[in-house]
Amino acid sequence: MRLKKPPAPRTSLSRTLVERLAKSLFFLCSVIVILVTLLITLFLFREGLPALLHVPIWDIFAGTIWQPPAEVPKFGVLPLMVGSAVITFTSLMFATPLGLAVALYLAEFSRSLEREVLKPLVELLAAVPSVVFGFFALVVVSGWIHGLFGVGTRLNALNGAVVLSLMVLPTIASISEDALNSVPRDLKEAAYALGSTRLQVLRGVVLPYARRGIAVAVLLGFGRAIGETMAVLMATGNAAVMSLSLLTSMETMTAAIAIEMGEVVFGSLHYQMLFFLGILLFLISSAVNILADHIITRGRVA
């Protein structure tokens, strides 16, 4: 049986309508992503900026006391920013060399069987929820640290930094590994052909070529670390003090928002200040992204 000859070649109106509708629907959905990003910015600023009307900027950024529930509320964000900074940078101090080492090993030195096991393993470990890491820090690591150092409170910055570094490690490792793997084979082969040793090729060819990708990896690790909430919330003691000592309790910006939001009155100054902290966090993470983008695009050969 054969199909009838199709009708004369004129446009079918209903079909064009359906096609157009479909395309519009798909388009609208992709607009939603942009919309969400804009809405986040909008609402953060909407709820957070008004705080500036009531608290002088100087008190916010130079104030060393964060004590919203006090009789005279204090909204100095410095303790929180210092807390975030200390914990984040400490965690990076552990995570960066470890992450890079894992990446280097996977990319250059591991046997294929090892790689088949290690790589998925690292990816899977990245799937462990942050609250579990926080739990582990609270219950186990704090005990170790206390046992090791003896002094100070059990929940402190070091506690948070240690688990945070474990959380950030897979990120740094996998992005760095991608960067190392992207080194063109012929570049390495040329170096070998000139008589270079393995380490020389590594130092002279691979690492320089991949340095942008590695920088991005560390940068994104930083972004993840400074944005982390639950693990540090459960591990660091949440005392908004300004200190550089790892064995004291500290509080990060993220933790402050998470803890205090449950107790504020909607629309109050405290509420607005917490949103203001959110603005700061959002600006930091946006800056990280922009910087990472910049590094990548600058690295592209025109």
Added chain:
Amino acid sequence: MKERLRESLVVLGLRSAVFVALAGLLGVLFDIVSKGAGVLSWKFLTEPPMAGMTEGGIFPAIIGSVYLVTLSLVASVPIGVLSAIYLAEYTKQSRFTRIVDVSIRNLAGTPSIVFGLFGLGLFVNFLGFRQSLLSGALTLACMSLPVIITASREALLTVPNEFREAAYALGATKLQVVRRVVVPNALAGILTGIVLSSSRVIGETAPIMLTAAAFYTPSLPSSFFDRVMALPFHLFVMATQSANPLKTAPIQYGTALVLILIAVGLNATALFVRARRRRIKAW
């Protein structure tokens, strides 16, 4: 040879670092599995908490988490996949696609607590949904978009062009080509993205803390506007605010283990499907 020695030392150093890293990560798992495994039982998973949260199970938390994730998927999957279809099939590199890409990357890097604030501002307060399953799910949906869109788009772009050509030559319209040829062949990749995003979302605490979660609800949620219990929040509160930490320690470990099993299990499933697909793909 000196060079050999140097190289061996470097490899040794790297190996040790890998060992430390793995030991750290696996140590966490090991601790939780060993202390939590004994707690897991059918009763634990199907009973509600009792005696002021010091006994019983975590059933409502499991249900709440399932509801949250499922409802968030209802929102994020259609939007995410349809967006990906537009980006992959209906447009080429343009200013619009660049803006979308920037938005996606930005969303992906935004801290979860900021999403919580966003959900609080938009869904809870502005739209008046109050702290509820709905607010939480919508917030989580926004968090899921980057993963779903990126994975789906990649899956769509991987479908070879020759299939599209063949379909066009047979007189298919663009929509027919997308619906009948491209999407069916991209399904595995799209599903991988969905499962991966679910595995992330089920462990998120901060966003739902501000928009949905309650430590205790007297009954299972019956409407979208009810607050819900959820696994990560349950663990958090029990670990930090329990009146009797010794007694509740097993429950905490049990909850942590269930969370790990679900999150890592979903992730592993996605990776496995992706790896298998890569191996058997006839094209």
Added chain:
Amino acid sequence: MVMFPKIEVKELRVSYGEKLVLKGITLTIPRNEITAIIGPSGCGKSTLIKALNRMVELVPEAKVGGQVFLDGEDIYAPDVDAVTIRRRIGMVFQKPNPFPSSIYHNVAFGPRILGVNDRAKLDDVVQESLVRANLWDETKDRLRENALSLSGGQQQRLCIARALATNPEVLLLDEPASALDPISTAKVEDLLRDLKREVTIVLVTHNMQQAIRVSDRTGFMLLGELVEFKPTSELFDHPSDSRTEAYITGKFG
């Protein structure tokens, strides 16, 4: 009896961006014959054939000028839907490209998108198309198997069956046998000879022997121009243009 030509091409120009690929082609394709287009790489023969069913429009930045008449109607007229044209003109590609699904699904694809959903009807059309493509005996017991389990030659005949399922009036083939072994090639050529009784066939080939074996009329293209277009035996025995002669005698490839 003078028959209306099936396809008339008038001053067809195609450019990809800045580059002019077809420089004003005029030719007439008679119905129920096999017309071959030969020429060296880059001469534009693939572009020509793609312009006959408006597939060329899918190339980004492609611009088309001139007219192509199918049974007297210009397929490039503003209100003509490319989709309807492509349902009347089938195309087979150089590299066999069956969908990664069952043999049945492949052949049924065309009718399905035309709106045929009745199972019995589809079964009929699938069988008929596979019969016309000389593939029925080899596949009748394997209709549910994946099309990619077929050999290269079978896949190409499957693509022909798939194209035939919409009952097209014209079949365009872009170097259909270049990826096939000689035996499969022979099968495809036999098939074409059978089909021409009902379908007008346009065949692009880089294989001159194939053109001689199979086609009634041949056109020689060079650098975007149609140099000569004649009955096949005349073109190869008495080419009027020196460029044609040079190509035929192998002076350039």
